Amino acid sequence: MHKALRLVQLCCILIGSLLSSVASATGLQYNMTRGVTPVSHAQYDLHMTVLFIVTAIGVLVFGLLIFSIFRYRKSKGAKAATFHENVQIEVIWTVIPFVILMVLAVPATKTLIAMEDTRKSEMTIAVTGYQWYWHYEYLNEDISFYSNPATTAEEIAGLVPKSGYYQLEVDKPLVVPTNTKIRFAFSANDVIHAWWVPALGVKRDTIPGFINESWAVIEEVGTYRGQCAELCGVRHGYMPIVVEAITPEEFEAWVAEQKGGLEEVIEESEA
Amino acid sequence: MTTKHERYYVPAQSYWPIVGAVGLFFIAIGLANLIHVFQPGYDTSLTKSILLLGVGVSVIIFMVSGWFNHVIKENMAGLYSAQMDRSFRQGMIWFIFSEVMFFAAFFGALFYIRMFALPWLGGEGSKPLTLDLLWPNFVAEWPLLNNPDPKYASPNEVIPWHGIPLLNTTLLLTSGATITWAHWALKVGKRLQLNLAMFCTIALGLTFLGFQIYEYSHAYMDLGLTLDSGIYGSTFFMLTGFHGLHVTLGSIMLIVILVRCLRGSFTAENHFAFEATAWYWHFVDVVWLGLFIFVYIL
Amino acid sequence: MGDHHHGPAKGLSRWLLTTNHKDIGTLYLWFAFIMFLVGGAFAMVIRMELFQPGNQLVSPNTFNQLTTMHGLIMVFGAIMPAFTGFANWLIPMMVGAPDMALPRMNNWSFWILPFAFAILLSSWFMDGGAPNFGWTFYAPLSTQGPPSTDFFILSVHMMGISSIMGAINVIVTIFNMRAPGMTLMKMPIFCWSWLITAFLLIAVMPILAAAVTMLLTDRNFGTSFFDAAGGGDPVLFQHIFWFFGHPEVYIMILPAFGIVSEILPTFTRKRLFGRVSMIYAIVAIAGLSFIVWAHHMFTTGMPVIAGLFFMYATMLIAVPTGVKIFNWAATIFRGALTFETPMLFALGFVFLFTIGGFSGLMLALIPADIQYHDTYFVVAHFHYVLVSGALFSIFAGAYYWLPKWTGTMYNETLGKFHFWLSAISFNITFFPMHFMGLAGMPRRIPDYALQFADFNRISSIGSFVFGLSQLLFLYIIIQAIRGKGKKATDEVWDDHPRGLEWTLSSPPAYHTFETPPSEKLVEEHH
Ligand code: HEA
Ligand code: HEA
Numbered sequence A: 001m002h003k004a005l006r007l008v009q010l011c012c013i014l015i016g017s018l019l020s021s022v023a024s025a026t027g028l029q030y031n032m033t034r035g036v037t038p039v040s041h042a043q044y045d046l047h048m049t050v051l052f053i054v055t056a057i058g059v060l061v062f063g064l065l066i067f068s069i070f071r072y073r074k075s076k077g078a079k080a081a082t083f084h085e086n087v088q089i090e091v092i093w094t095v096i097p098f099v100i101l102m103v104l105a106v107p108a109t110k111t112l113i114a115m116e117d118t119r120k121s122e123m124t125i126a127v128t129g130y131q132w133y134w135h136y137e138y139l140n141e142d143i144s145f146y147s148n149p150a151t152t153a154e155e156i157a158g159l160v161p162k163s164g165y166y167q168l169e170v171d172k173p174l175v176v177p178t179n180t181k182i183r184f185a186f187s188a189n190d191v192i193h194a195w196w197v198p199a200l201g202v203k204r205d206t207i208p209g210f211i212n213e214s215w216a217v218i219e220e221v222g223t224y225r226g227q228c229a230e231l232c233g234v235r236h237g238y239m240p241i242v243v244e245a246i247t248p249e250e251f252e253a254w255v256a257e258q259k260g261g262l263e264e265v266i267e268e269s270e271a
Numbered sequence B: 001m002t003t004k005h006e007r008y009y010v011p012a013q014s015y016w017p018i019v020g021a022v023g024l025f026f027i028a029i030g031l032a033n034l035i036h037v038f039q040p041g042y043d044t045s046l047t048k049s050i051l052l053l054g055v056g057v058s059v060i061i062f063m064v065s066g067w068f069n070h071v072i073k074e075n076m077a078g079l080y081s082a083q084m085d086r087s088f089r090q091g092m093i094w095f096i097f098s099e100v101m102f103f104a105a106f107f108g109a110l111f112y113i114r115m116f117a118l119p120w121l122g123g124e125g126s127k128p129l130t131l132d133l134l135w136p137n138f139v140a141e142w143p144l145l146n147n148p149d150p151k152y153a154s155p156n157e158v159i160p161w162h163g164i165p166l167l168n169t170t171l172l173l174t175s176g177a178t179i180t181w182a183h184w185a186l187k188v189g190k191r192l193q194l195n196l197a198m199f200c201t202i203a204l205g206l207t208f209l210g211f212q213i214y215e216y217s218h219a220y221m222d223l224g225l226t227l228d229s230g231i232y233g234s235t236f237f238m239l240t241g242f243h244g245l246h247v248t249l250g251s252i253m254l255i256v257i258l259v260r261c262l263r264g265s266f267t268a269e270n271h272f273a274f275e276a277t278a279w280y281w282h283f284v285d286v287v288w289l290g291l292f293i294f295v296y297i298l
Numbered sequence C: 001m002g003d004h005h006h007g008p009a010k011g012l013s014r015w016l017l018t019t020n021h022k023d024i025g026t027l028y029l030w031f032a033f034i035m036f037l038v039g040g041a042f043a044m045v046i047r048m049e050l051f052q053p054g055n056q057l058v059s060p061n062t063f064n065q066l067t068t069m070h071g072l073i074m075v076f077g078a079i080m081p082a083f084t085g086f087a088n089w090l091i092p093m094m095v096g097a098p099d100m101a102l103p104r105m106n107n108w109s110f111w112i113l114p115f116a117f118a119i120l121l122s123s124w125f126m127d128g129g130a131p132n133f134g135w136t137f138y139a140p141l142s143t144q145g146p147p148s149t150d151f152f153i154l155s156v157h158m159m160g161i162s163s164i165m166g167a168i169n170v171i172v173t174i175f176n177m178r179a180p181g182m183t184l185m186k187m188p189i190f191c192w193s194w195l196i197t198a199f200l201l202i203a204v205m206p207i208l209a210a211a212v213t214m215l216l217t218d219r220n221f222g223t224s225f226f227d228a229a230g231g232g233d234p235v236l237f238q239h240i241f242w243f244f245g246h247p248e249v250y251i252m253i254l255p256a257f258g259i260v261s262e263i264l265p266t267f268t269r270k271r272l273f274g275r276v277s278m279i280y281a282i283v284a285i286a287g288l289s290f291i292v293w294a295h296h297m298f299t300t301g302m303p304v305i306a307g308l309f310f311m312y313a314t315m316l317i318a319v320p321t322g323v324k325i326f327n328w329a330a331t332i333f334r335g336a337l338t339f340e341t342p343m344l345f346a347l348g349f350v351f352l353f354t355i356g357g358f359s360g361l362m363l364a365l366i367p368a369d370i371q372y373h374d375t376y377f378v379v380a381h382f383h384y385v386l387v388s389g390a391l392f393s394i395f396a397g398a399y400y401w402l403p404k405w406t407g408t409m410y411n412e413t414l415g416k417f418h419f420w421l422s423a424i425s426f427n428i429t430f431f432p433m434h435f436m437g438l439a440g441m442p443r444r445i446p447d448y449a450l451q452f453a454d455f456n457r458i459s460s461i462g463s464f465v466f467g468l469s470q471l472l473f474l475y476i477i478i479q480a481i482r483g484k485g486k487k488a489t490d491e492v493w494d495d496h497p498r499g500l501e502w503t504l505s506s507p508p509a510y511h512t513f514e515t516p517p518s519e520k521l522v523e524e525h526h
């Protein structure tokens, strides 16, 4: 039995490393992003923890099954044992999973409580979902604009080659400062949407008539992309989100620029 | 449970089930069409939908009466056993349980609205910005006389519990007592009392319905309390309306039973139909108590 | 009325007017299989559209309609009726009853279904087309859905009526029709799983009916249950839907547990390990299923306390489910195993369902679910529990009891071929969906970013193979029904399988157990 288990373990490791090497060689992303916020890190860590735990349990359970399947074949002369009850072992395999779950619940609870704590935020952005685009409003800054999907119909129809950020491109991204606690106030104008940027660890339904909150502190400068994550009608698949995180200094300059005239231009184009 | 296994009667082929399925089919498409008649932008013909619905309802009435008649005949012919009787009883009990769950959903909706949705709209709990940004003038109260958005015309007033509702409570509770009286009379073979008690039960039920119709028209005409007057009207009419439908159905069942009592088809031992109807009536009664407390009083 | 000691009637009337549990079981099973092909055909179009990025085959609206109809048809049209078919065929034979308790109502339950699905499917041809808001039909998207939504709503009412009556029949049969000497604790575990399933059905189908009713009035009569403008809340819809929906997913897995628990002992030649705790586990899972519904709503922004409650409750389900997995493993351990097709599917079930359960546990952890929710990770999860769970158990059960039902052995070689083709192509189809989801691909989208292209292509190819393999199943079944194959013995499987059904002839007489089996027989076969 020991040998068989070893074998299974070895197989798992082999398959795992094979998969990851294939994936990294081809540049395929096959795992969750670690993201750029404390919350997304915590989510990622929890994900890896639970993935590890279930894989371990899987190796044990499947190992036993595979072992039995090969060892106790009637064709190899196996005779069936007659046992069919054992209170002790049943208690054990009820209690152990329970303990494992309690261990999992600790980081999950901690992260959840942290995720929901929007206090001490330094700025608030109201995000409103529309069929099928987003509206952003910087609540203390008097800046607001729409963010529309920018992938062209020709690309979608396959008339021209698809560009690198196919389906993940918008005309005007949400611009935010790094290292700042940003509170989001989510709502929607028509049906439920969900604003999701994996790297930020934020996915929150935008519900017409109610305001949901969430927050993020982005630790790295960069462009982060996401999509609407709640079926919202015909063009639900065409509702990308782009967040551009810049340094606080750059952000201040950007704000000033927005207030200096650009707003009228946007207003006009909306009309 | 089944210590003694009796000869079991397996009915032969029957066309009532398929007739029933066809009936439901017509009711469904008839109803859907009828609803569309009154929607702007659809060109559904009124006659066609009424016809479809009419066919469906007639077929179902035909099926129910035919099926029950058939069962009664089988029963009279002595084809049934005690075990069979238990099957009917258990079937009825589980059916009532499913009805209980149906009402539970509407009660659940009411509780959710009152305990969560309205407070959130009023800025409480984990969604404080809802009030500030979306509904700055909203006040969460119950009964809700000011809807968040005037798109839904608010009711002026709602129905106080101590008028008709209290009266109706008394009526239904009394009818619960009279049907128990009827059952007792049936079991001890007091025919006259049975018929009298059944008559009283039906009269009480119909009076209840009459008052409810009056209450509804009052709500619509005078109070501006309607199905589309915001969430108070929605929950009020859905809960009391479905209850009213059940009272109607129960009354029809009672009337059928009364007719059968008058014909003397029940004996002290063999009267499952009577008991099933009585259970149903008690269930309708209990739902009303829930309504009285949670819709009218609290 | 009259004499009922006869065989089946001739012609169509046999099927339209039948009160025979075996006929009705057959009807359910064929209906389910046809719906499976229809729902599967929709899935094939979905996978073709997703074969590569861009919009090639169907419009985005059609895509949404396909997704919606695929989900609805598979859940309500394929899996649930298939299990009801098994219940009809087997429960009377297992408990030693002449028929279901309420045979005429049984026929009614079935015949409502074809009409309900005719209405649902005809919505493709209505103005505005079929429903396009997902099988979960969240308000307010469904409030604004196409005109056919009202037809969809009424067809759901009909399905509800059908399920409730079917479930009442099962419960009453089990409580009232067991042969003398068959105590509940001696009753076959398949019957136990169905007893609990039937209870769940009666408890939650009315909730679904209420949900669609509120939707109907919100759409047509100006109520505002799901509209904040009138004081309602769109999230209320989700609460009601999932209060139905979560027990619903266990409705689709508990009978599968029952089937697998019947099959494993036969091919390991051992008794089911821990039978009593297996029963308690089913009860515990069903009980917990009522208090976990909001795990589908972790991104809707519920209070932290509520989130914690639903997270813990959901995680707890892993304990009784684990008990089942471990008991099956212990049943296999030190058996004398043979690998006929039913056993292969049952083993496939144990492995692959467990994988689906593991991803379920991952989904239960709110912080992680924030990233998983509404991605292909969820799609992967539920196809592992539904396809390699529910569907595989249906295949397993079909192969297991088919020789009993038809009197003919299916073609074992082809059956094994069907298993291996299915198991391999299933994993090729659905395992990559875990990766897609983790990498960030949302579900219910007709087009996607370029980074998901490779996995989608693999998945689509796998799904075509999987789909074709199911036609092989159809062929195998038809051959067996037409009597092309070895004659099956009465016990069918060697070493005396347990259960009263194996004491009957293969195929069993049209009416069986008109006189109850003796207590001795019951005792010997439990
Ligand atoms: C047959 C159907 C079925 C079954 C059995 C399950 C089983 C489970 N499901 Fe699944 N689920 C669905 C069908 C099903 N699900 C469907 C259809 C959806 C999507 C609906 C939609 O949105 O369209 C869904 C979605 C879904 C979600 C929502 C995801 C999201 O949208 O964000 C969640 C979240 O918690 C979840 C959790 C679980 C859990 C914890 C189990 C548990 O029951 C699993 C328990 C099993 C195990 C854990 C494995 C065996 C256990 C052991 C070997 C013991 C030791 C293990 C440990 C201690 C880890 N499911
Ligand atoms: C209940 C069981 C069940 C089953 C068995 C399946 C089976 C399959 N599902 Fe299922 N699926 C769901 C339940 C199920 N699904 C649900 C509930 C959803 C969510 C819906 C929603 O989001 O609202 C979903 C969503 C879903 C999606 C996501 C769609 C989206 O998000 O946009 C995908 C994508 O690949 C998919 C694929 C498949 C495939 C390839 C199969 C295969 O197993 C199918 C096998 C194929 C066949 C059986 C076809 C065989 C027949 C032929 C090849 C010829 C037929 C020809 C004619 C009849 C003319 N399903």
Ligand code: CUA
Pocket: A129, A130, A132, A192, A193, A194, A228, A229, A230, A231, A232, A233, A235, A236, A237, A239
């Ligand atoms: Cu917006 Cu999906």
Ligand SMILES: [Cu+2]
Pocket: C245, C246, C249, C292, C293, C295, C296
């Ligand atoms: Cu669930």
